[in-house]
Amino acid sequence: MRLAVGAAAVVALALTGCSSTAADKPSQELTYWSMWKSDEPQQKVLAGAIADFEKERGVKVDVQWQGRNNLQKLVPALNTDNVPDLVDGPYVKMYPALVATEQALGLTEAYAAQVDGKTAAEQIPGKLLKTIDIKYANGQPWMLPYQIQSDAIWFNAAKHPELKTNPPKTWDEFIALLDRLKAQGQTPLAADGDIAGYNAAFFSTLLVRNSGPGALMKLASDKTGAAWDDPAVLDAAKKVEQLVKGGYLIKGYNASKWPAQQQKWANGEAALMFMGSWLPTESATYAAAGFEYGSFPFPTTGSADSMRADFSGFAVPKKAKNAKLAQEFAAFFLRKQYQDKWGVDAKVIPVRSDAATAPEMASVKTALDKVSTYHQQNDGVAFPGYNEKTFWAKDDELFLGKISAQDFVRQMKEAQIAYWKTQK
Known part of the structure; x- marks a missing residue:
């Protein structure tokens, strides 16, 4: 080079x-x-x-x-x-x-x-x-x-100091946290459902958690669509469905206009938000007084614990x-x-690894430095038109509660076969 x-x-x-x-x-x-x-x-x-x-x-x-x-x-x-x-x-x-x-x-x-x-x-x-x-x-x-760029589950550390010292590490622990928040009368999770790339991050990350970095790339690259029959794929989709059906997501997320729900999160109307490392910059102007940005990595579902890292x-x-x-x-x-x-x-x-970072980025930077394996946004899948017209379109229906996990997997298999037939 x-x-x-x-x-x-x-x-x-x-x-x-x-x-x-x-x-x-x-x-x-x-x-x-x-x-x-x-x-x-x-x-x-x-x-x-x-x-x-x-x-x-x-x-x-x-x-x-x-x-x-x-x-x-x-x-x-x-x-x-x-x-x-x-x-x-x-x-x-x-x-x-x-x-x-x-x-x-x-x-x-x-x-x-x-x-x-x-x-x-x-x-x-x-x-x-x-x-x-x-x-x-x-x-x-x-x-x-x-x-x-990386991502994390973000929270107000001034309001939830316990999450700084003892964040959930596994999916079961994460769901238990969401249940506790609901029981306390809090909205567990905010999301702006009109941003397809944000919605898809849940399924993408869950599949990478299930099967390791490269799993989504392998799935999306399969021109026969047979890879969608892998039980780990359905499991990831079912976990997304669990969030939707469990009532953990902020009311109105499926009919919102960005950044409405992000603003509500920053004002304390929801406890958590799964978002990229740019969230503190984007939300700083409307965050509640005394808001302290904290984060923890997306929970594991097995042994895979890579961090997202994009350029x-x-x-x-x-x-x-x-x-x-x-x-x-x-x-x-x-x-x-x-x-x-x-x-x-x-x-x-x-x-640059020797460059200074703001306190808001400390938790993400520490997590990035700790892990030894990484995955990209969408696991690096960037085939022309695939995300926007095929994957994200179907994932929106899953994340917005319009189809079941089984329907998502079946429809994605068909849509992916059709996509690859159009590619030269």
Whole structure:
């Protein structure tokens, strides 16, 4: 993944601003379509880094703060000349938008660039790269990550200090906790049922808990659909059904509009919420006074206890006009000063293991550091259209109480067979 020594040195000098003065450099402009919106904490950190990069390199960065639909907007643009030099997003969105069709550039130069005395490649935790495959078959990396996403069961530690010291570890212990909360007159679990990816996280995680990392990928990859007959699959679906039929979910979750139920959770109207590591950032502005973010890992159903770990990061479209400059900025943002701000100010998990993190992230970061095995969101399943049109669509019916676990498994088997027949 590394350049020849001479080429790497050129990139390193460019990044540190030592090769020449800004006045000596030709005027260049980098176009960046960002996944962040104006005034988000992440946007503010990135905007500061962009200003520093412009000053240090003597270039212009034309950034569009497009929000989470930036990659949806990119897909049709790839067939035009209006293609940005740099985009960012999570693996699960990046793969179908750019990588499945091999329209992302290999980022050899970015990985070889010097960042705080090491190559950018050396700043990415190797143990996560074993699980999260961000390389083409030829070994070229297509993403330079700057953030790690995980998930957890979140709670207000000021209201439930017992969960900090003695959280449920198994599914039976988790259900017992939900029953206790119900008996105390509390709503156990909040969920915004209109977000299909959030809904699907329950079944996905339960299957990975039952059968280990890679189980959902194996299931979804089976073109015959026979893998859906595995008893572990039905067991995972039945556990989702148990949550629905047990009355543990907040009233109205199945007809809500995000972030209504998330707001209710943050205001104490539900005790728990299964959500990604971005929840403290998203809910901080409307959390109840004195709210203390605590979390524990999703409970086990057997011996599998992996933690979810995903990357969000930068990619460069092959049609980018300023691909070299785009790779320079991608590596530039891995500097510790920006990774520290990413952890402390944006309150998310930086990709660099030596970066600072906010107190809100302490429990998730500790859990990530403790485990030795990891799984991705949807277990890495990102086949074009599969999640949105096949898996998530059927899972919504299960999670919203419209079909039974048995019906879900049967219908998914049929839908998956049909999906693979349409794929070339």
